[in-house]
Amino acid sequence: xxxxxxxxxxxxxxxxxxxxxxxxxxxxxxxxxxxxxxxxxxxxxxxxxxxxxxxxxxxxxxxxxxxxxxxxxxxxxxxxxxxxxxxxxxxxxxxxxxxxxxxxxxxxxxxxxxxxxxxxxxxxxxxxxxxxxxxxxxxxxxxxxxxxxxxxxxxxxxxxxxxxxxxxxxxxxxxxxxxxxxxxxxxxxxxxxxx
Numbered sequence: 001x002x003x004x005x006x007x008x009x010x011x012x013x014x015x016x017x018x019x020x021x022x023x024x025x026x027x028x029x030x031x032x033x034x035x036x037x038x039x040x041x042x043x044x045x046x047x048x049x050x051x052x053x054x055x056x057x058x059x060x061x062x063x064x065x066x067x068x069x070x071x072x073x074x075x076x077x078x079x080x081x082x083x084x085x086x087x088x089x090x091x092x093x094x095x096x097x098x099x100x101x102x103x104x105x106x107x108x109x110x111x112x113x114x115x116x117x118x119x120x121x122x123x124x125x126x127x128x129x130x131x132x133x134x135x136x137x138x139x140x141x142x143x144x145x146x147x148x149x150x151x152x153x154x155x156x157x158x159x160x161x162x163x164x165x166x167x168x169x170x171x172x173x174x175x176x177x178x179x180x181x182x183x184x185x186x187x188x189x190x191x192x193x194x195x
Contacts, residue, residue: 012070015070019057019060022034022060023056023060030060030063030064033063033064034056034059034060034063036063037059037062037063037112037121038054038056038059040109040112040113041054041059041112041118041121041122042054044112044113044118045118045122047185047186048118048180048181048184048185048186049180049185049186050122050177050180050181052122052124052173052177053122054121054122055121055122055123055124055125055128057069057128058120058121058123058128058133059121061075062075062111062112062117062120062121065108065111071131073134075120077134078120078133078134078135079114079116079117079120079134079135080116080135080136080137081114081116081135081137081138081145082111082114082115082116082117083111085110085111085114086107086108086110086111086114115140115145115181115182115184116135116140118181119133119135119140119141119177119178119181120133120134120135121133122174122177123174124170124173124174126167126168126170127159127163127167127170127171127174130163130166130167131163132159132162132163132167132174140178140181140182141155141158141159141162141178142155142158142159142162143155143158143178143179143182145182149179149182149183150179151179152172152175152176152179153175155175155178155179156171156172156174156175159171159174159175159178
């Protein structure tokens, strides 16, 4: 029993050190890619009118794309619509030579800009520790994509129910983010042409 405890602690410490080395050390392998993902997400959230911080650990997972998080959850399970549509493996499997596939950099950008991915990465740390931010197919954090956007209160109650009553006041802030992502970016009014 003690051996299992020490093995688990050792594995957790090793994963945390690897994450720190990859993302914070100036010569870290994934630092540049993680920073680029965070920059792209910040640009995208500005179009939605959202001012929220990006969870760096989740941005690191999105940058690596093929690697599960520390709980063993893969992006294909956490953001299924976005991953199935834009992931490299999906495109590689479905490529038959007849369908034109966008270049990898463009697919990654499209994946990052998908509302499911944005909802996952913008999850506050308190909710991400509880497993919040994951979407089922056809939903953004439990809100069906095709339906009209429900009120923030309804989204908050659904999130609270999904997290087993945990989360506290952070849920209302996150429900506002999910509502904005569900509604979509505000439409820009076209300026009349000056002649």
